[in-house]
Amino acid sequence: MTTTVTTPAGSAIAPRRRRADDVAGLGKARAGIFVAPALIIIGLFLLFPAVWTIWLGSTDYRLTGLQAASPEFVGLDNYVEALTDPSFWNSLWLTLIFVLFSGIIGQTLIGFGLAWSVRNIHGWTKSLIEGLVLAAWVIPASVASFLWLVLLDRRSGTVNGLLGTQGTAWLIDHPMESIIIFNIWVGTAFSMQLFSSALSAVPPSQIESAKMVGASGWQQLRDVIVPNIKGHILTNTLLITLWTFNTFTPYLVTAGGPNGKTEILSVYIYETAIPGGQLGLGAAISLIMLLINLVIALAYVRVSRGRTKR
């Protein structure tokens, strides 16, 4: 660099140096044009609603009635109401269990296990297994929900038929377990696909040399595979946790019942704001949900940032 500065043809250097960064000759202005449409849509329909939640959460806005026409500012009343309500804390606890077991443990581990298991087999077995897992993911949520209602039906469901447990109402006796397994069934495909591609990108030479020095399957996994796919593991965990925390699909299976036993936070907000009509209170709980999301996301971003800097 220092030597090139001394050359008299200064004008010739600038483009060359720019080319190192900007290979397609895009230029800053055109890059701005490329980025703008996406940012405008995101700004208007994602960022602004989030900010709007803060205002809405501090009003007594209702779906119908006087407060619908002219909502009044009530300060922190909604937050006090939510935070002193045991059903809110119950909902938060249920959400934690749901995310932990169906998202972080269930989907990630089973997804990785599947990707790991089918990585070396080829042909129809692999296609079949992957196809079934993917199909569960692709089937629209409202159809998947109905399929599980059929599967777990009290009188004539397949599960009761196979287990010989006719009359067992799974969705009433074990509602949380049911939606956890349901959500694993729905979501595992994403982890499987992501880990599958991650595993295929691990340099075979590294695995070969590990094998040559006699590393066991577990050692290969720990010392070669995991370090290679760390980024994917993080990305996967980040997305799965947040998607599971924010999923609304269990509502289509259990509608939050029985007696609020599956009323995870997303369902709780819906129940409060739409059928309950308390939009102000709903917005206040939404903001709490947004803040929890923010904390989780920030933690992961920090972890992944620390990783890339190293």
Next chain:
Amino acid sequence: MTSTPTPTSTPTSTTTPPVAPPPNVRKVAANASLRHFLSRVAFAIVMTIVGVLFALPMVWLVLAPFDATPSLTLSWPDWTLDNFARLFENPYALRSIGNSLLLGVATMVIVVGFGALAAYAMSRIRIPGRDGILYGLLLLSSIVTGTAAMVPTFQIITQLGLINSYTGVVLVLAGGILPTVIFILKDFMDSIPKSYEESARLYGAGPFRILRDVVAPIARPGLAFIAIWTIVQVWGNFLVPFILLRSPDLQPAAVVMYTFYTESGQADLRLISAFALLFSAPVLIIYFVVNRRYGFRFHGGIKS
């Protein structure tokens, strides 16, 4: 072995140990191959169980639509196509499938188009604070979800006069999906070697041309993934159209499916089963065709 402590023994004792190993080695080899065989069997059993568990809920979806008298119990159907004939007579069913398609494709076009442009620019230009913007976008997409932003979104769309219109639904869906798309695609674009673009530029190709003819083909697995992912998201999305659309004529299949099994007193299984299959089939077919064609993986581009 026991004789070794006695040093007075004849040299023959030292020769015996080398004779012993061969049967041992053979036994170890036999053990290893047996263990290998057993582990293969165990592996096959486990994979079969996993496959069956994943398949089980879907069997009804495949059989019931073709059964003359479908029930909730799995049974070999009394084959018929009457259920579909019945479905085609139902005005809501078919229209809602068309509505879903319209919403999915419209959102996909916006998301892939704008997402790819933004991701490419962010991958190739050092915009000040680029990483900050990217992380900000990722944060935003993570924290502001359809459920969490349900109430304010409804308000804003009402204020804009977009309630009960597809424009509102598509924009809200696109806004929610775009950040994740940009994040994934930017990662993907980063892994595409710049040497291709350099040589394309040397031959006089402009940025749009390079994006279209050089970057897009290489990024195709990523773009295909995003396109399908978007359609699947929109096709199955229940909450946004449910909140933002009023008239039954505009409702997509996801909402109509739900109303079919919740709002009708006695569920009409002939209609529901056929509708469920018809509603699921397009996504399944498109998805698996694309999956076969593109391999559907984040390959991370060509290593240069």
